[in-house]
Amino acid sequence: xxKQLISxxxxxxxxxxxxxxxxxxxxxxxxxDTKDDNGGAYDQPFVKLTxxxxxxxxxxxxxxxxxxxxxxxxxxxxxxxxxxxxxLIIVDKQxxxxxxxxxxxxxxxxxxxxxxxxxxxxxxxNRKYGGLFLNAGVGVNYTAASLAPTGASFDGISxxxxxxxxxxxxxxxxxxxxxxxxxxxxxDRDEEHMSTLGYASYGHQIITTLKTSMTDSFYTKLHxxxxxxxxxxxxxxxxxGVAVGFTF
Numbered sequence: 001x002x003k004q005l006i007s008x009x010x011x012x013x014x015x016x017x018x019x020x021x022x023x024x025x026x027x028x029x030x031x032x033d034t035k036d037d038n039g040g041a042y043d044q045p046f047v048k049l050t051x052x053x054x055x056x057x058x059x060x061x062x063x064x065x066x067x068x069x070x071x072x073x074x075x076x077x078x079x080x081x082x083x084x085x086x087x088l089i090i091v092d093k094q095x096x097x098x099x100x101x102x103x104x105x106x107x108x109x110x111x112x113x114x115x116x117x118x119x120x121x122x123x124x125x126n127r128k129y130g131g132l133f134l135n136a137g138v139g140v141n142y143t144a145a146s147l148a149p150t151g152a153s154f155d156g157i158s159x160x161x162x163x164x165x166x167x168x169x170x171x172x173x174x175x176x177x178x179x180x181x182x183x184x185x186x187x188d189r190d191e192e193h194m195s196t197l198g199y200a201s202y203g204h205q206i207i208t209t210l211k212t213s214m215t216d217s218f219y220t221k222l223h224x225x226x227x228x229x230x231x232x233x234x235x236x237x238x239x240x241g242v243a244v245g246f247t248f
Contacts (some may be wrong), residue, residue, distance in 0.1 A: 006229065018055065024221065026243025028067075033087075034227075035076060036238030040113070041232050041239075042075045044068040048243075056237040058101055061090040081168040092124055092135070100125050103137045105163070116145040116197065118186070120161045135165040141186055145196050152196040159188035159201075176213040181206065203229035217247045 029043040029135045050063040067084040086109045092101035105120040120152040122139015141161040146153040164183040169176065185204035194201065209223040226231040 001208060013141045019051070019053040020247055021049070021051045022245050024050070024243040025246040026112060026221065026241050028223075028239055028241035030233075031238045031240075034239070037235040038237055039076055040106075041237060042073065042081065044073040046241075046243075058092045058094040059090075061088070063088050063222050082111040084109060088216060092126075095123075099127065101137075103139055105139075105161075113148050114120070114146070114197070116143065118143050122161070124163070130218045131168055131170070133167045136163065138162045141189075143190075143193050145193060147196055150196075154190065154192045154196045156190060156192075158190040158193040159186060160238075161186050178211045178213075180209045180211070182209075198231040198234040203227075205230050219247070221245060 003015060025045075025047055027043070027045045030038075030041045031057050035041050038208070044067055046065055046067045047069055048063055048065040049062070052061045052062075065086040065088075067086065068081045069083060071083050073081045087107070089104075089106045091104045093104075094101050101124045103120065103122045103124040106117065107115045109115070119142040120139045121142070122137055124135055124137030127134040127136075139161055141158050143158040144155045146152075160184075162185050166179070166182075167178060167180040169178045171177065183204065183206050185202065187202055189199055189201050189203070193199065204227075206226045208225070209221055211219055211221050213219045223239075223241050223243075225239040226237075227239065228236050233239075
């Protein structure tokens with residue numbers, strides 16, 4: 001009984017260290033060429049709430065992001081800016097004791113003009129090379145999308161998706177940093193999916209993020225993203241931004 005009590009207490013004490021919730025407040029912008037090529041791209045603030053949990057069965061990552069909250073920023077050509085809601089859920093369920101996982105990922109973006117929901121089902125693998133952590137996977141892509149101005153919509157299987165996530169922690173100038181690169185690509189999209197949102201058959205986003213921990217709970221982030229036939233940039237482009245965040 002005593003051993004069981006100690007074991008239970010150990011789980012209780014260790015569990016908080018395996019999960020974290022954070023809040024980012026930031027601002028994102030686009031290059032002038034990106035704005036010229038994509039009428040829906042414009043500079044705006046954002047707020048993002050993220051939760052990560054690691055357990056014996058695998059990992060869970062979830063976030064909800066509000067872009068242009070309060071619709072305080074106008075879009076291009078003095079058009080009204082829109083609140084955009086984005087949410088992401090990633091579940092990696094470890095397969096036995098292997099380095100492979102059953103993978104489920106769902107990303108939803110929605111505002112008054114456009115809605116797109118991408119569901120990936122597949123397999124990922126986790127690898128570690130010294131301090132470098134890699135997660136990569138491939139799966140089928142199910143998409144639901146609609147565009148209000150044209151009334152076009154799509155709902156069905158739309159090719160497949162691949163992800164590569166790399167993270168490397170390091171120390172410099174007395175501070176702890178983490179450099180991450182996240183690639184997400186969609187291949188062989190359905191023609192109706194493409195025509196609904198103006199996409200090409202292939203599209204991707206590559207997000208490069210530098211996170212710097214100022215204290216145990218306060219950090220800053222710098223990010224740059226390259227889009228190729230993706231989201232608000234169907235004609236490709238570059239987004240960059242800055243954020244401050246708190247872990248609690």
